[in-house]
Amino acid sequence: MTTQIKRIIIVCSSTNHMLKADTILRERGLVVDLVPTPSQYGSICSTSILLEEIDKKSAEESLENTNIKFSIHPYETRKLTGLMEALKNQNISTAFQVVMNKIELGMDLTKEDILLLLKTESKKEIETLYGVADRLRREIVGDIVEIRAAIEFSNYCKKSCNYCGIRKGCDLPHRYRMEEDEILEAVKDILSLGIKTVILQSGEDDYYTTEKICSILRRIKKETKMGITLSIGERSREDYLKFREAGANNFLLKIETTNQEVFERIHPDNDFDQRLQCAKWLKELGYVNGSGNMIGLPGQTVEDIADDIVYYRDMGIHMIGIGPFIPAPGTPYENLPTGSVEMTLKAIAVTRIVCKNVFLPATTALASIDADGQRKALEVGANTIMLISTPDKYKKSYQLYKNKNMIDIQSAIDAVKGANRRLPKYLKVTSKEGI
Numbered sequence: 178m179t180t181q182i183k184r185i186i187i188v189c190s191s192t193n194h195m196l197k198a199d200t201i202l203r204e205r206g207l208v209v210d211l212v213p214t215p216s217q218y219g220s221i222c223s224t225s226i227l228l229e230e231i232d233k234k235s236a237e238e239s240l241e242n243t244n245i246k247f248s249i250h251p252y253e254t255r256k257l258t259g260l261m262e263a264l265k266n267q268n269i270s271t272a273f274q275v276v277m278n279k280i281e282l283g284m285d286l287t288k289e290d291i292l293l294l295l296k297t298e299s300k301k302e303i304e305t306l307y308g309v310a311d312r313l314r315r316e317i318v319g320d321i322v323e324i325r326a327a328i329e330f331s332n333y334c335k336k337s338c339n340y341c342g343i344r345k346g347c348d349l350p351h352r353y354r355m356e357e358d359e360i361l362e363a364v365k366d367i368l369s370l371g372i373k374t375v376i377l378q379s380g381e382d383d384y385y386t387t388e389k390i391c392s393i394l395r396r397i398k399k400e401t402k403m404g405i406t407l408s409i410g411e412r413s414r415e416d417y418l419k420f421r422e423a424g425a426n427n428f429l430l431k432i433e434t435t436n437q438e439v440f441e442r443i444h445p446d447n448d449f450d451q452r453l454q455c456a457k458w459l460k461e462l463g464y465v466n467g468s469g470n471m472i473g474l475p476g477q478t479v480e481d482i483a484d485d486i487v488y489y490r491d492m493g494i495h496m497i498g499i500g501p502f503i504p505a506p507g508t509p510y511e512n513l514p515t516g517s518v519e520m521t522l523k524a525i526a527v528t529r530i531v532c533k534n535v536f537l538p539a540t541t542a543l544a545s546i547d548a549d550g551q552r553k554a555l556e557v558g559a560n561t562i563m564l565i566s567t568p569d570k571y572k573k574s575y576q577l578y579k580n581k582n583m584i585d586i587q588s589a590i591d592a593v594k595g596a597n598r599r600l601p602k603y604l605k606v607t608s609k610e611g612i
């Protein structure tokens with residue numbers, strides 16, 4: 178058996194201290210990476226510095242005469258004590274048991290291990306996979322489901338992605354752009370529910386210059402102090418830095434697929450290497466970094482999905498949105514089949530096992546093809562729900578795919594209760610059944 182390299186993490190007191198420490202260590206020639214902090218050392222949103230144990234002394238010496246507050250810990254992933262004992266005499270294959278044993282020991286899974294989990298057709302093994310993912314979710318991030326809300330503030334887009342219902346050239350009955358005051362009004366409606374994070378999402382719309390976006394961010398921070406997630410596509414590193422300085426905390430830029438050939442086929446005017454570069458910039462700038470993929474894209478294989486999950490782990494992604502492909506009317510892919518619910522649930526479960534202390538949404542797309550989709554996702558490792566809080570007069574015009582489910586607070590509550598999970602205490606609403 179190959180011995181895994183011993184590693185350590187440096188946990189800093191703030192994002193600014195972490196970024197400063199990362200810069201110092203890189204300048205000293207140490208090989209470091211930024212990763213989500215293991216749950217035993219920090220919150221689900223935080224980032225730590227990962228390096229090999231042999232570099233511990235050099236790292237300490239590099240940081241000792243700075244004002245950076247930090248602590249150093251062994252990089253230990255979550256173990257699942259007693260897992261193999263619980264699986265004794267179960268009707269599962271030897272190969273599946275080997276992977277389960279690695280999970281119990283907290284070992285990193287290989288791509289081959291991930292593939293085995295994704296490909297299993299055994300009812301008992303799928304049930305075991307879901308149970309293991311749910312146990313890890315419970316032990317790492319707990320039973321509370323994070324509730325966030327999205328404002329889709331523009332359905333203009335300069336890109337021609339073949340799957341997207343707001344692509345350039347799509348014959349939409351109504352294109353719209355929300356002005357700053359409208360956006361702030363919608364943000365305050367979200368705040369009135371007690372929700373702590375707003376997601377600002379749009380097509381890639383050059384009408385919203387860097388200055389316009391920064392103005393919106395500064396006002397949201399000043400008037401609400403809410404956390405802000407941006408999802409506005411590819412921008413320059415300088416833009417991402419300005420957005421960060423203006424108040425953006427998180428950024429969602431989905432990879433959709435790590436298969437370059439498939440990526441470039443579905444994105445005829447996007448560049449795969451540029452998408453990867455943007456994700457690296459976001460990581461370097463200290464964003465809580467979001468990504469995700471679609472299950473069931475034309476030409477996609479199970480091997481591609483395994484590669485996606487490895488990418489999330491290796492890139493240190495914090496928020497991972499996994500949903501089924503759903504065709505959109507008026508697009509080149511409008512007549513293609515919808516992605517599989519079961520493979521989507523498997524991918525969510527395996528991603529929880531591999532990436533551990535991350536946000537995993539029960540996605541809107543899953544709810545759009547399965548009425549119980551969000552509950553099912555919560556039962557296999559997901560821990561976040563995003564409401565659609567776009568003003569009513571614009572909602573129906575932001576149709577990325579057909580029959581989009583407009584997730585509201587009541588449907589979120591129903592999914593949380595159905596999965597026997599807990600709502601966050603900050604929520605200021607009461608369901609028809611009571612919270």
